[in-house]
Amino acid sequence: MFIPVIDAEDPRIADYRAVRERDVVGRGERFVAEGEVVLRLLLGTRSRHVAQSLLVGESRLAAVEPLLTDLPGATPVYVASQAVMDAVVGFHIHRGLLAIGRRASTPDAAALLAGLPERALVVALSGVSNHDNVGGIFRNAAAFGAAAVLLDGASCDPLYRKAIRVSVGASLITPFSRGASSEAMLDALEAERFEVLALSPSGDRLLSEVERTPRIALLLGAEGPGLAASLMARAKTVRIPMAAGFDSLNVAATSAVALYALTL
Amino acid sequence: MFIPVIDAEDPRIADYRAVRERDVVGRGERFVAEGEVVLRLLLGTRSRHVAQSLLVGESRLAAVEPLLTDLPGATPVYVASQAVMDAVVGFHIHRGLLAIGRRASTPDAAALLAGLPERALVVALSGVSNHDNVGGIFRNAAAFGAAAVLLDGASCDPLYRKAIRVSVGASLITPFSRGASSEAMLDALEAERFEVLALSPSGDRLLSEVERTPRIALLLGAEGPGLAASLMARAKTVRIPMAAGFDSLNVAATSAVALYALTL
Incomplete structure (x- = not known):
């Protein structure tokens, strides 16, 4: 349903106002x-969430129309000039294409894990609060076919705008849970018989020497503090070999390497 | 040499003015x-470049002093309040610690490669113009012990402020060349008997099946356009296996996976 909008103050597009501040x-x-x-x-069949409305620059409409074929007819597609779009949003939207999504309910870790197949690789994040890193980890999880991502309450929301963008949409299609403590996350993983591999520069076995089990959880912590010792103690600790004098990989890069190695 | 600065207009700290604009x-x-x-x-023995001056917040001075032991006595260390520092720089420097570096001369690709040992792994970038990606690639190159990074003229400067930051300083210690065309970069690699492995989702062999040769160059292109067909034709093309329906890794993540696999 295309709805022309000519006024940045139009209340129908209030959801798009001041995007950064919100x-x-x-x-x-x-x-x-x-x-x-x-x-x-977001508009495809793999999305776990729904589009509530779209805001499209009028110059982008022809390019965007193919994406809209499966959109329910009642979903409003607001069409505006670039100037109106920029004025509502508060900065220049050079891609000319935005949507407001409505998130599906987020399962807790136990419910999420209970629904997974007998063979599954998941990623578990403890205190990863940087949106770029969470977005990058979701992108890698999707690229290597991880079944789900578990986030503790100190990790950031994968549906934060920048995290979605950096994930190139992977956080819209990958099942995730979020909110429990890291301890509760490990409880849920253990209850579902996941082997927890904690990645750390001080891990005591090499990634290349890890034996595969049917259910594996890669546990990653924030750069800097790393994983708490109490969490490491409950896991097999694993390291990626590094050159002398430079022993740190970014956590998203770590996830790419570990997912690659465990899905070879 | 500690020099207190109390005025944001002090000409001695003009190099620190309006950092983002510059x-x-x-x-x-x-x-x-x-x-x-x-x-x-930057201040350590592995740096390829020199610090011309430092600007340190007065509250950070005690923490920073251990870094300065090897600093030549003539190098000025300007000490300012946080307010003066923020006013000069133009935004809040919450780390309270900046330096102006002077870059060493950048060798061309041929000179850089000629100085490498018989066994060497290098990274070659064609059109990678995003500072986060170049910074991330340098960080990965250092973490896995790559000997050098070659950048074509369309790739961005590894000593751009954000690239240095994302590399966590790796671009200050890793030898690099920059500026030639991608074709000239491949000419130099071939002349020095490097086996060029072009990473691409359409590569015709799996990364895990690549045979190691003493001298390997990983060739990476920008996301989106990818590597030009004319460059791919001059290389062995290699792919990282991906899950169905999501066949793209970020180029920095790609570099981490490939460097890991080739240094196992």
């Missing part, structure tokens, strides 16, 4: 998705 | 380095 305060059940690659996933 | 226009032979981890590398 990133900070949060949007509850809603989230903002931007750009063609991300919108294709 | 990122855009470039600084010629100079660059800006920020934060303790990066400064430790």
